Amino acid sequence: MLEAQVIDLVRRGLRDEALVSILRAYKRKVFGLALSYLRNREAAEDVAQEVFIKIWRALPRFDGRATISTWIYTITRNTSFSAIRAQRPSSSLSDPDVLAAVEMSETGTVEAAAEMDGAALLRLVDQLPAKQRQVVMLFYMQEQSHEEVAQMLAMPIGTVKTLLHRARARLEAAAGRAPNRELQ
Amino acid sequence: MNTIDDRLSRMFGAIDVPSDFETLVMARVHAADMQMAERPNSAQTSAQQSHDTAARNLRKWYGAALRMLTLDGLGAATLLVVLMAELPRVSPRLAGNGSIYALSLIALIAAIVFIGKVAPYLDWPVLARPERRNG
Numbered sequence: 001m002l003e004a005q006v007i008d009l010v011r012r013g014l015r016d017e018a019l020v021s022i023l024r025a026y027k028r029k030v031f032g033l034a035l036s037y038l039r040n041r042e043a044a045e046d047v048a049q050e051v052f053i054k055i056w057r058a059l060p061r062f063d064g065r066a067t068i069s070t071w072i073y074t075i076t077r078n079t080s081f082s083a084i085r086a087q088r089p090s091s092s093l094s095d096p097d098v099l100a101a102v103e104m105s106e107t108g109t110v111e112a113a114a115e116m117d118g119a120a121l122l123r124l125v126d127q128l129p130a131k132q133r134q135v136v137m138l139f140y141m142q143e144q145s146h147e148e149v150a151q152m153l154a155m156p157i158g159t160v161k162t163l164l165h166r167a168r169a170r171l172e173a174a175a176g177r178a179p180n181r182e183l184q
Numbered sequence: 185m186n187t188i189d190d191r192l193s194r195m196f197g198a199i200d201v202p203s204d205f206e207t208l209v210m211a212r213v214h215a216a217d218m219q220m221a222e223r224p225n226s227a228q229t230s231a232q233q234s235h236d237t238a239a240r241n242l243r244k245w246y247g248a249a250l251r252m253l254t255l256d257g258l259g260a261a262t263l264l265v266v267l268m269a270e271l272p273r274v275s276p277r278l279a280g281n282g283s284i285y286a287l288s289l290i291a292l293i294a295a296i297v298f299i300g301k302v303a304p305y306l307d308w309p310v311l312a313r314p315e316r317r318n319g
Contacts, residue, residue, distance in 0.1 A: 023206050031201045052209045140196035
């Protein structure tokens with residue numbers, strides 16, 4: 001159990017080692033959750049770093065009463081909300097950094113048509129209502145686990161499933177209307 | 185032909201932190217740690233500055249008092265001596281009271297000089313140097 005390992009390391013004065021263990025297990029999840037709120041890669045990276053600094057500072061007070069994931073996700077959500085309040089409101093998943101990451105995710109030779117598909121699909125996701133967009137993004141980032149997404153967003157699993165179902169329906173309908181039929 | 189599920193999986197599944205993320209976090213953690221460690225030192229520096237300013241002000245005041253004593257004080261003392269010498273002849277009744285006032289004035293001037301001389305050696309809060317922290 002990561003909780004027990006972390007508590008043991010902190011008790012032995014190895015706070016850096018405890019943080020490294022948490023980093024390895026949660027860096028992608030924390031970044032993903034921050035990105036789902038901020039919709040800007042650079043800002044999400046900054047928030048994710050800030051989250052781990054907060055975790056490092058708070059490690060001596062972590063007693064394992066809450067699961068470490070609940071604790072980490074709460075810090076991430078709160079830090080993201082603070083960053084949203086501080087940032088300009090025009091962020092979008094379609095920002096150049098996220099688009100570049102999506103384009104790089106295309107396997108094999110990066111063909112122009114494939115790049116367009118990724119960008120077009122990302123724009124469709126970007127146009128979804130906020131909660132649906134977050135659920136879609138986190139669900140496909142986190143190996144399609146409803147439980148994990150529910151925990152990350154602090155919402156019931158049933159709500160996650162409903163939001164995901166509605167988002168898929170919208171995306172399929174929008175893709176059907178899109179001129180680029182490769183989306184389907 | 186890809187389904188939307190596959191496309192979304194590939195698209196969002198590929199999003200990850202940069203390879204140097206852990207290094208960056210640890211660097212920021214250590215920088216934040218050093219900043220926290222430096223905070224007591226800056227409090228120490230601030231206390232030291234306050235002490236120095238107070239001590240400088242006191243020295244200024246003492247210097248001013250001394251200057252007053254060497255120039256104006258010398259003239260006043262001479263005048264006082266002349267008055268004390270001449271007063272019994274002018275008014276014997278006033279001479280008795282005058283000597284009390286003169287003695288009080290001399291005692292006051294002596295007290296100022298005395299305090300100015302011994303103040304730096306006294307453990308007054310404004311003069312006490314803040315203790316230095318080790319490490």
